[in-house]
Amino acid sequence: MGRLILDISMSLDGFVAGPNPTSKDPLGEGGTQLHEWAFATRAWRESHGLEGGEDNVDSKLVEDLLANVGATVMGRRMYSGNEGPWADDANADGWWGDEPPFHHPVFVLTHHERQPVRMQGGTSFTFVTDGIEAALEQAQRAAGEQDVRVAGGANAAQQYLRAGLLDELQLHVAPVLLGDGVRLFEGGLLEPPAQLECTAVARSPTGVAHLIYRARG
Amino acid sequence: MGRLILDISMSLDGFVAGPNPTSKDPLGEGGTQLHEWAFATRAWRESHGLEGGEDNVDSKLVEDLLANVGATVMGRRMYSGNEGPWADDANADGWWGDEPPFHHPVFVLTHHERQPVRMQGGTSFTFVTDGIEAALEQAQRAAGEQDVRVAGGANAAQQYLRAGLLDELQLHVAPVLLGDGVRLFEGGLLEPPAQLECTAVARSPTGVAHLIYRARG
Numbered sequence: 066m067g068r069l070i071l072d073i074s075m076s077l078d079g080f081v082a083g084p085n086p087t088s089k090d091p092l093g094e095g096g097t098q099l100h101e102w103a104f105a106t107r108a109w110r111e112s113h114g115l116e117g118g119e120d121n122v123d124s125k126l127v128e129d130l131l132a133n134v135g136a137t138v139m140g141r142r143m144y145s146g147n148e149g150p151w152a153d154d155a156n157a158d159g160w161w162g163d164e165p166p167f168h169h170p171v172f173v174l175t176h177h178e179r180q181p182v183r184m185q186g187g188t189s190f191t192f193v194t195d196g197i198e199a200a201l202e203q204a205q206r207a208a209g210e211q212d213v214r215v216a217g218g219a220n221a222a223q224q225y226l227r228a229g230l231l232d233e234l235q236l237h238v239a240p241v242l243l244g245d246g247v248r249l250f251e252g253g254l255l256e257p258p259a260q261l262e263c264t265a266v267a268r269s270p271t272g273v274a275h276l277i278y279r280a281r282g
Numbered sequence: 283m284g285r286l287i288l289d290i291s292m293s294l295d296g297f298v299a300g301p302n303p304t305s306k307d308p309l310g311e312g313g314t315q316l317h318e319w320a321f322a323t324r325a326w327r328e329s330h331g332l333e334g335g336e337d338n339v340d341s342k343l344v345e346d347l348l349a350n351v352g353a354t355v356m357g358r359r360m361y362s363g364n365e366g367p368w369a370d371d372a373n374a375d376g377w378w379g380d381e382p383p384f385h386h387p388v389f390v391l392t393h394h395e396r397q398p399v400r401m402q403g404g405t406s407f408t409f410v411t412d413g414i415e416a417a418l419e420q421a422q423r424a425a426g427e428q429d430v431r432v433a434g435g436a437n438a439a440q441q442y443l444r445a446g447l448l449d450e451l452q453l454h455v456a457p458v459l460l461g462d463g464v465r466l467f468e469g470g471l472l473e474p475p476a477q478l479e480c481t482a483v484a485r486s487p488t489g490v491a492h493l494i495y496r497a498r499g
Contacts, residue, residue, distance in 0.1 A: 077453075077478060077495070078467030079296045093339065187351040236294075240495060244470045250295030253461045261294060261457040263489040272480040276491050278294070 066205055068232035069211035071222050072130055073249060074099040074273075075238055080246035081219045082241065088146035088156070091218065092244050099239045102273040103127060114168045123269045130235070135211025136204040137167050138197075140221035141175040150177050156183070159190065170207040172200045174221055197224050219247045227252070231280045234261070240272040283422055284429035285449035288439050289347055290466060291316040291490075292455055297463035298436045308435065310463050313361070314422045319490040322342060330383045334364035347452070350427025353421040354384050355414075357438035358392040361407065367394050375399070376407065386393045387424040389417045391438055414441050436464045444469075448497045451478070457489040 075081050076099055083093030092099070101111045107118035108128035118124065141148050145156040158166070164186040172191050179192040193200040204213040215225050225231055226249075236249075265277040292298050293316055300310030320326045325345035330408070335341065350406075358365050362373040376382070381403040388407050396409040410417040422432040430441035432442050442448055443466075482494040 077493075079465075187452055238493070240480045242467065242478065248296075250459065261459065261489075262484055263457045266483045266485040266491045267479055268483040272478075274480055274483045274491070274493050276294075276455070 067133070067135060067208050068209055069201060069205075069215065069225065069230055070130070070134070070215050070233045070235065071215040071231050072235035073217060073222055073237070074103065075236055075249055076243045076246075077238055078242045078244065079161050079248050079250060080251045081217070081222070082115050082247040083243050086144075086247065090249060091142060091146055093243075095146040095241070095243050096246065097245075098241050099237075101269045102237065102239065102269060102271045105271065112162065112168070119270075122179070122267050122275075123271065123273065126237075126267070127233070130214070133212045134169065134214045135208030137171045137216050138204050138221065138225075139171060139199050139216040140172055140218050141173055141217045142275055143216060144171075144173045144175075148176070149265055151179050153176040161188070163203055164188070170204070171216075172204045172207075174224075197221070197228060197230070199224075201230060219249060222249060223251065229280075234278040234280055236276045236278070238274040238276060240274075284352060284427055286418060286423050286430050286432065286442065286447055287347070287424075287450045287452065287467045288432040288442060288448050289326045289352070289394060289452035290439055290454070291320065291432060292453055292466055293460045293463075294455055295457045295461065296465050296467060297460040298434070298439070300460050301462040303464065305359075308359060308363050309326050310460075312458070312460050313463065315458050315460075316454075319454065319456065319488045322488065329385070329412070330387040336487075339484050339492075340488065340490065343452075343454075343484070343492055345433060347431070350429045351386065351431045352425030353386055354388045354433045355417050355421050355438065356388060356390055356433040356443075357392055357435045359436070360433060360435045361388075361390045361392075365393070368396050378405070380403070388433075389421045389424075391417055391441075402483045414438070414445060414447070418442075418447060426486065436466060438470065446497075451495040451497055453493045453495070455491040455493060457491075482495070 082097035086093035106124035107120045108124040110118035144159050147154045151157045165188040168187040170189045181191045183189045260281045262279045267275045283457035298315035323341035324337045325341045327335035361376050364371045368374045382405040384402040390409050392409050398408045400406045477498045479496045484492045
């Protein structure tokens with residue numbers, strides 16, 4: 066069975082989204098800056114069907130991560146920007162287009178049941194209503210020997226972190242202060258606290274500090 | 283004129299002291315863990331008149347920092363653990379012993395006037411009551427061509443950070459989650475926001491991630 070990996074971009078002051086996130090601007094004010102390092106890489110662009118991009122340490126990280134991921138778990142807001150019943154969701158088909166960049170099974174955490182959706186290019190969306198452990202189980206079954214990635218957003222990331230279910234945490238620290246927003250580390254300690262081991266650090270040409278931790282529940 | 287450097291140890295979840303700091307335990311619950319990497323180094327031990335210690339990337343960082351620092355600024359709590367009038371402070375001579383580990387002029391931010399104190403080994407304590415900029419000015423005059431270091435605590439560090447006066451920020455991120463405590467990055471954004479440039483990262487054998495930023499107010 067593969068590992069459960071959270072890889073997430075964070076400002077130096079600890080925010081994974083800026084203030085006032087909305088369904089149209091889920092990264093909040095200034096939040097896009099956190100992800101610019103990834104958008105610029107060849108590996109990210111390739112996974113989105115785009116040409117070009119930088120071929121550097123950032124791209125290598127994205128490439129290594131994507132190569133080993135067999136399934137993704139994400140929160141409902143990351144899927145469609147909304148959280149209510151599907152009938153009220155103008156964006157119910159997600160904002161990932163006809164050929165989403167995942168190319169493997171994606172499990173969406175939601176409170177509202179719905180039949181799975183099969184997209185072009187190997188991506189499917191399965192809607193899981195019975196919690197993060199059930200979603201992880203399904204994702205691990207789908208991924209086989211490959212890893213499962215928690216793609217976000219902040220709330221899903223926090224839930225897996227707090228439950229002590231992560232095997233690896235990849236923090237991409239952008240050289241930016243947002244001052245306010247959604248913190249990754251918020252709301253108290255895990256019980257028992259996760260044991261973290263820093264296994265690698267790297268600095269990218271764009272000034273992002275990549276910190277890799279092995280977590281042992 | 284030298285640079286103004288803040289070097290501070292922080293937990294991965296952003297805390298520079300644990301919860302419930304007291305005058306006897308100013309690092310708060312669990313806060314000592316943040317500093318263990320430094321305590322173990324040869325360079326730190328040497329500056330405290332102790333033998334032995336590890337000679338590794340951690341020690342090199344401490345050594346380089348100390349070699350270039352000609353004056354230190356610190357908050358009153360870091361000096362004596364208290365904040366009231368000196369007459370009420372049982373610890374008014376500080377808790378740094380007869381021969382403090384600084385070996386240069388130290389400027390203490392306080393609301394209560396007091397004559398300077400000269401200690402053994404080259405350390406003096408000067409008490410500055412007219413704010414962080416006045417303390418910085420005095421420290422820079424004392425340091426000459428050498429750097430000035432903001433030694434802490436969190437409050438003094440935040441004031442210099444928020445005022446945009448830092449030239450360099452050295453963050454030592456310990457592989458620890460404290461869950462609660464005193465955050466370095468708290469209380470909103472600088473105005474205008476500091477421009478940060480990540481100039482170096484390093485991982486120590488103890489799992490600490492050292493992140494060095496150049497700040498351009």
